[in-house]
Amino acid sequence: MINVLRELCRSRKGRLENVSMADLVQMVWLEKMTCQLLIKSNGKTGSLKIVDGELKNARTKTRVGQAAAMEILAWEDVTIELDESDSHSNHDLTVSTEEMLLENIRRQEKKKLDTSKFKVMEIEDQLNKLTKEVKMNVAKLNKSIETLKENLAGGLLATDIWGTADMQSIAGWNTQPAATALFGQIISSTNQALQGSGFPGLGKYCIFDLVDGKMVVLIPMGDFAWGMLVDGKKIQLGLLLNVALPKAIAAFEDAITSN
Secondary structure, X not given: OHHHHHHHXXXXXXXXXXXXXXXXXXXXHHHOOOEEEEEEEOOEEXXXXXXXXXXXXXXXXXXXXXXXXXXXHOOOOEEEEEOOOOOOOOOOOOOOHHHHHHHHHHXXXXXXXXXXXXXXXHXXXXXXXXXXXXXXXXXXXXXXXXXXXXXXXXXXXXXXXXXXXXXXXXXXXXXXXXXXXXXXXXXXXXXXXXXXXOOOOOOOXXXXXXXXXXXXXXXXXXXXXXXXXXXXXXXXXXXXXXXHHHHHHHHHHHHHHOO
16 A cells, blocks of 8 residues: 555655545555545545644645644545645644554544444453453563573664554553554555455564664554564674564463463
8 A cells, every 4th residue: 555655645646545534644654655645435524734754734625734634544444636726724733653653543443442333342342352361371471572682783773562452552662652652553454455455464473674774573463463663783694583573472462372
């Protein structure tokens, strides 16, 4: 999806169809892209101005600024084109893209609980997953994090292990709650996109290559996930792929299965 958007911005023609607006903005935020988009969804129309990954302004037929941005983020199955107009005001949004993405997740989760016919069943399912977290061997998790720090030396910048039910960190070092919630959402939406495309699901890990030599490594493991921010300038890629990650995955599996 992000490659299609890059090509759209480069050639200034074409469109993206049937995508989740929140997922797209997450990708644009991570890639620090600059673009102005025209968005259409079920008879609604809006536009977003994005500079270096940050939402700068938004507009719908009835709203402008942050209210418009939050409305657009909730849209699903959107069609996106480049917006060549100059309809945006000069007043930048005062709330960061990260904060708006988190607020969108909170609203979507609240909406599910408020409107679902199976509210009680959903709460019971969350409690069951919480029980699994309690049963997880947290001591082994903490030990595996210490082993990871030793293997990567100064190359590890931050790490979190979280439950996918509520995106809350169970164990970590230099923890990043906001990133935990967002990357948990990315794992879920990526798996849905792969499934919808008829592709195999995510494997044992995936890596995002960031600017300034940084990397984000995500290890999905069913009801749990492990994420880490790594400085690629301080470690060799071979050490990460062939030593640190296999050890981390093995330790992760052991902690999950050791009740």
